[in-house]
Amino acid sequence: MLDYKFLVDTFFVALSGAPIAILITIVSLLIAIPLGFLLALARLNKVPFLNRLTQVYISFIRGTPMIVLIFIIYNSAPLILVSIFAKLNIKTNIYDVNPIWYAFIVFSLNTIAILSEVFRSALITVNKGQLEAAQSVGLTNTQAYITIIIPQALVVALPNICTATTNLIKATSLGYAMSLQEINLRAKVAANVGYNYIEAYIDIFLVYLILCMAVEYGFKYYEKRLRTYKFANT
Amino acid sequence: MLEIKNIHKAFGKSEVLKGVDLKINKGDVVVILGPSGSGKTTLLRCINFLEKADEGHARFGEIDINFKTASRKQIHEIRQKVAFVFQNHNLFNNKTALENVTLGLIIGRKIPKEKANEIGKKALDKVGLSDKYDYYPGQLSGGQLQRVGIARAVALNPEIILFDEPTSALDPELIGEVLTVMKKIANEGTTMLVVTHEMSFAQDVANKVIFMDGGVILEEGTPNEIFRSPKHERTKQFLKRVIPEFSYSI
Numbered sequence: 001m002l003d004y005k006f007l008v009d010t011f012f013v014a015l016s017g018a019p020i021a022i023l024i025t026i027v028s029l030l031i032a033i034p035l036g037f038l039l040a041l042a043r044l045n046k047v048p049f050l051n052r053l054t055q056v057y058i059s060f061i062r063g064t065p066m067i068v069l070i071f072i073i074y075n076s077a078p079l080i081l082v083s084i085f086a087k088l089n090i091k092t093n094i095y096d097v098n099p100i101w102y103a104f105i106v107f108s109l110n111t112i113a114i115l116s117e118v119f120r121s122a123l124i125t126v127n128k129g130q131l132e133a134a135q136s137v138g139l140t141n142t143q144a145y146i147t148i149i150i151p152q153a154l155v156v157a158l159p160n161i162c163t164a165t166t167n168l169i170k171a172t173s174l175g176y177a178m179s180l181q182e183i184n185l186r187a188k189v190a191a192n193v194g195y196n197y198i199e200a201y202i203d204i205f206l207v208y209l210i211l212c213m214a215v216e217y218g219f220k221y222y223e224k225r226l227r228t229y230k231f232a233n234t
Numbered sequence: 235m236l237e238i239k240n241i242h243k244a245f246g247k248s249e250v251l252k253g254v255d256l257k258i259n260k261g262d263v264v265v266i267l268g269p270s271g272s273g274k275t276t277l278l279r280c281i282n283f284l285e286k287a288d289e290g291h292a293r294f295g296e297i298d299i300n301f302k303t304a305s306r307k308q309i310h311e312i313r314q315k316v317a318f319v320f321q322n323h324n325l326f327n328n329k330t331a332l333e334n335v336t337l338g339l340i341i342g343r344k345i346p347k348e349k350a351n352e353i354g355k356k357a358l359d360k361v362g363l364s365d366k367y368d369y370y371p372g373q374l375s376g377g378q379l380q381r382v383g384i385a386r387a388v389a390l391n392p393e394i395i396l397f398d399e400p401t402s403a404l405d406p407e408l409i410g411e412v413l414t415v416m417k418k419i420a421n422e423g424t425t426m427l428v429v430t431h432e433m434s435f436a437q438d439v440a441n442k443v444i445f446m447d448g449g450v451i452l453e454e455g456t457p458n459e460i461f462r463s464p465k466h467e468r469t470k471q472f473l474k475r476v477i478p479e480f481s482y483s484i
Contacts, residue, residue: 132284133324137338137390138313147341151328 007199013190014203017183018211020100021172024182028107028168036115043120054116061113066106067174073106074099074178099178107168114164122157123149155226162219166212173208183207235260235425236281236394241290241301243276250276251287252449258394258427263420265436266429267460268446269472274429275321277446278396281427282318283309295393314343317387321399323379325371325386331358332367335386343390357389358382361415377408381415388419395419397428433477437461445469 039057042050061069078094085092126149134144176185184204191200236258243251250273258264266274280287280301287301294315299308325334335354339345345353358367361381371379380400387395400416401409413435420426420439430436436443436457443460445453445468453466461477464470 127324129320129322129324130326133318133320133326134337136282136284136313136318137386138310138342139338140310143341147337148326148328 002202003194003196003199006194006196007203010187010190010196010200011203011206014183014187014200014207017181017186018207020175020180020182021169021211024100024103024107024172024175025165025168027104028111029165031104031108032111032115035112037119039112039116040119040123043116044123058113058117061110066110066171067177069110070106070174070177073109074102077102077105099175099180102178103172103175103180107171110171111164111168114167115161118157118160118164119153122153122160125156126152151226155223158219158223158226162216165215165219169211169215170208173204235295237293238281239291239293241277241280241292242288243273243280243285244288250449251280254290254446254449254451256444256451258425260393260425261423262442263424263426263440264428264442264444265440265457266427266444266446267431267433267436267472267476272446273449274446275398278318278398278427278429281312282316282396283312284318314390315393317390317392317395319380319383319387319395319397319400321403323371323376323383323403325379325382327371330368330370331363331374331382331385334371334382335389338386338390353389353391354385357385360388360418361385362411375408376404377411380404380408380412384412384415384419388424394425394427397426397430399429399431401430401432431476433461445472447472 039050039054041047043054064072078097081097082094084090085094130148130152131141131144134148135141139147172180172182173184175182176188179185187200187204187207188197191197236256238254238256241251241254241256242249250271252273254273254277256277266277268274276285279285280290281292283304290301292299292301292312294312297308297311299312304312325331326337329337332351332354335357336347336350339350339353340347355364355367358364361384363378363381363385366374366378366382371382374382384395384400397416401412404412409432413432416426416428416435417439428435428440440457443455443457444451445460445464445466447468453460453464453469460469461473464473
């Protein structure tokens with residue numbers, strides 16, 4: 001019933017889109033982790049202007065479906081870029097810009113909002129007394145955060161960061177709307193030839209599953225290492 | 235050595251410190267008594283800048299500091315001289331006992347690791363925890379945790395140690411071990427400012443007792459003066475509740 005040869009072949013076609021998905025995920029995380037952390041700090045310390053701005057930004061992202069966000073950015077970013085290119089005299093044709101750059105923007109924006117809430121809730125779980133004790137032994141706030149507070153917050157944040165990462169990987173599937181050559185699009189294109197959609201979808205599903213399970217495994221390992229102090233038992 | 239003048243602190247609308255003056259000499263063991271809400275803890279926290287006082291001056295040796303306009307650098311300087319022991323120990327949960335004690339030395343004071351470990355081990359030995367260097371806070375009992383907290387303060391070699399109700403959160407059985415340690419370091423000449431409800435400590439170890447209520451100091455004097463012949467009505471009232479009127483022992 002199933003075309004097994006096609007099933008196997010298309011698996012590797014789908015897999016060829018994996019590097020793009022992984023690249024987008026990594027770039028988005030690299031941008032979103034520091035920025036998300038700063039925004040979380042701004043919220044927690046109620047920094048006057050930034051606090052409100054962050055709240056509005058997060059609400060906007062939360063209220064916008066990913067696909068809509070992609071449509072918005074994909075249709076408006078080029079227009080903005082054209083005028084920037086004109087001002088800076090960059091002679092690139094806007095249609096030659098690889099959609100992956102728009103993908104970086106969209107997914108970063110989304111992940112920054114998500115991670116800032118992840119970090120904010122994780123930082124809340126750390127007792128205020130920890131910072132006070134650090135201050136009273138003469139540490140600066142930065143030193144206190146790096147040695148005491150972030151490690152403790154990380155234990156709580158990691159499961160949520162894992163979820164955010166796997167969601168990010170899966171969300172790259174919406175990149176087809178930007179003609180991004182990712183997992184989904186590649187497999188579907190192959191399927192279009194002989195209408196073997198079922199096999200294609202199975203392969204797409206398998207690739208995402210493998211990627212996400214690998215991520216989960218990695219996070220679990222890291223979580224275990226971090227938790228030694230919490231559950232140390234002699 | 236430490237002189238505080240006219241310290242005021244309000245939280246929102248409620249004024250918690252209404253003008254407190256305090257003088258501590260080197261080697262003094264000062265106990266602050268008083269009902270809850272009298273401002274004792276706030277006073278301590280203001281000295282260490284864990285709370286920012288609204289008004290007031292402090293003179294620390296040669297350093298003059300205004301609580302309201304203190305700069306970060308000045309605050310940092312003060313914290314080098316003043317150590318704090320918290321009611322809830324506030325040990326760093328992700329560090330071992332030894333690391334807890336040495337963190338301030340290694341990172342805050344840039345003391346090399348070996349020297350810091352030496353100092354830290356000595357401090358832990360002093361509080362009777364020589365076998366617990368590598369234990370995490372999650373593995374220690376309440377009394378042990380508080381003793382590590384004291385070791386952490388002692389290791390900094392501060393000019394004065396502030397104790398904020400160090401035994402209030404402990405089981406009655408564990409209070410003794412902490413008080414013993416505090417008595418030991420008091421006898422070694424450490425300058426201590428202690429907020430506590432443990433009258434035995436105030437009577438036996440302190441050389442000065444202060445009674446606070448409603449954000450001001452109502453009375454101060456030697457333990458004998460305060461406990462045997464309190465002058466203020468409120469002090470008498472407070473002590474009556476806390477100490478039996480007559481005690482006989484043969």
